[in-house]
Amino acid sequence: MTQSAKRVVLASRPVGEPKPSDFRIEDYTAPPPGDGQVLLRTIWLSLDPYMRGRMNDGPSYAAPVPVGGVMEGGTVAEVIASNNPGFAKGDIVLSRAGWQTHALSDGKGLAKIDPKLAPVSTAVGVLGMPGLTAYTGLLEIGKPQAGETVVVAAASGAVGSAVGQIAKIKGARAIGIAGGKDKCDYVKNELGFDDCLDHRDPDLAAKLKDACPKGIDVYFENVGGAVFEAVFPLLNTFARVPVCGLIAHYNDTEATVPKWAASMMRAVLTKRLTIRGFIVGDFAARHGDFLRDMSGWVREGKVKYKEFVTDGLDSAPAAFMGLLKGANFGKQLVRVGPDKA
Amino acid sequence: MTQSAKRVVLASRPVGEPKPSDFRIEDYTAPPPGDGQVLLRTIWLSLDPYMRGRMNDGPSYAAPVPVGGVMEGGTVAEVIASNNPGFAKGDIVLSRAGWQTHALSDGKGLAKIDPKLAPVSTAVGVLGMPGLTAYTGLLEIGKPQAGETVVVAAASGAVGSAVGQIAKIKGARAIGIAGGKDKCDYVKNELGFDDCLDHRDPDLAAKLKDACPKGIDVYFENVGGAVFEAVFPLLNTFARVPVCGLIAHYNDTEATVPKWAASMMRAVLTKRLTIRGFIVGDFAARHGDFLRDMSGWVREGKVKYKEFVTDGLDSAPAAFMGLLKGANFGKQLVRVGPDKA
Incomplete structure (x- = not known):
């Protein structure tokens, strides 16, 4: 035994x-x-x-x-x-x-x-923690409206792929960012995002601007780093930034008290941005809604994984x-x- | 004529x-x-x-x-x-x-x-734009709960003085920050804040920590600069930061795309902070509630100006x-x- x-x-x-x-x-x-x-x-x-x-x-x-x-x-x-x-x-x-x-x-x-x-x-x-993270962060904090532009990085990953597909279900434009041509092709052609850009492209900032001619209304932040810096100047007035991950920084060895607040906070003020961190457990009460919606979407082929x-x-x-x-x-x-x- | x-x-x-x-x-x-x-x-x-x-x-x-x-x-x-x-x-x-x-x-x-x-x-x-800024930013974004700690700078000014007094009415602890002993005395003794610290004190960060033994739940941001940097490490999990002004930065001559996001965003994530910019016009719909509440509080002597x-x-x-x-x-x-x- x-x-x-x-x-x-x-x-x-x-x-x-x-x-x-x-x-x-x-x-x-x-x-x-x-x-x-x-x-x-x-x-x-x-x-x-x-x-x-x-x-x-x-x-x-x-x-x-x-x-x-x-x-x-x-x-x-x-x-x-x-x-x-x-x-x-x-x-x-x-x-x-x-x-x-x-x-x-x-x-x-x-x-x-x-x-x-x-x-x-x-x-x-897709029916577990990563799916629930995408669902609650996007719908409870990001609140995408029809016609708005939603950007998400790691777009072929467990969370990012669900974020963009739910954004599409809600009538928003979904722009993904992913690493390499294969992932970007998959995100566009299989998942149905409106566009997907390669974060390794040295022209990421310029290409993101072209891909978001009306600016960015929701940036679902799971990456940080250079992607955040490309996104930040494109955020529209009243944009929302749910923050659930910062994978670009997880291996950072420095963690200092910020000394740099001015320019970011000025944008928070003048554009009335909302930046809000969350973890999936904060929205445990939404688990029933999530399972009902997400399993339905997966069954109908609206959300692929x-x-x-x-x-x-x-x-x-x-x-x-x-x-x-x-x-x-x-x-x-x-x-x-x-x-x- | x-x-x-x-x-x-x-x-x-x-x-x-x-x-x-x-x-x-x-x-x-x-x-x-x-x-x-x-x-x-x-x-x-x-x-x-x-x-x-x-x-x-x-x-x-x-x-x-x-x-x-x-x-x-x-x-x-x-x-x-x-x-x-x-x-x-x-x-x-x-x-x-x-x-x-x-x-x-x-x-x-x-x-x-x-x-x-x-x-x-x-x-x-107090019954106009500065009062409405304090009222809506604190109540709509800051949402102080009884027993929580609210910090506001420029605490003897038009907005800050109202923020702290409304926080007290809602049962929260109010900690002010102001410039010099006379203003701090006024904020404590006349306005009834629980404490008030001098932002010119080189030990501001340490004194603020002492004044907020349970951390900070709401930081009403109207100043930026060194005060923000002293406040930031003390923010509690789920803290809210309404941002309506950054007077410490209005004379800044540099405005660069942020390159520093990592440490602040890490705190946003792990503490699930909400940082949200606003201007008073965003809450025009609350004007009637504001006039009713604030004129009542002024009449009752609960809000002084x-x-x-x-x-x-x-x-x-x-x-x-x-x-x-x-x-x-x-x-x-x-x-x-x-x-x-």
């Missing part, structure tokens, strides 16, 4: 870009479930940019992963043994078991997934390092185990 | 701090009112920081004053001749006649003032240059003419 298992722990806190030695893969033996517990077998591990923040010490909206601790993450898992009356062997659940092949749980925070409704991997993708899968838990560190550089093309998933054991 | 008159025009666009030669005082003859017109005699001219922006060319939320044009401004005036059936000789009106002793108007944009309700100067002060008066239109340029440096103590007014001619 014990189980050979594997986990990825944080070996050391990265300075700047994470490197392979910041992770350590450990073999261990998963014990049988105790009273009230279930034993989970991971099928899918979701890799997401926020995880870079958990590798750092210091204040943020969530506690850091301790050095030596299992890397955090959302998973789709099968219950393979249960001493909890709420769960049966064979149940598929959404959990936060992290980067490991097996995990014990007392059932708290687990949500059952119905495999008949959609591929179970969507529970950590793309998955980018690497194989085996061992691949997680490299896949995550690649994700921070945009090496993935679509929602980054790790196939940790088969659908059925 | 013609009238000797005087006006202050913009002689040249200031570079940095305005200087006396940027203004020119002109004598002229005000013609009698034509068909449908009224002739106004200015009693009070309001001087406000936003006027610095009107002296610049370049994009903002309002058109600049042309070189040679009369400086813009709100006034309280008496109708001294009328060919407009809506107004009678002797009516007191709120107008935007600018920096001049007399003005013609077709009646559009004039609002009658009842001198029995309150001193007429309050129509450009202080006026700082210089005498004669000729004093306006120097008074305005002083206002930008905080030389005024209370709402800056120019007494252009007597209450009754």
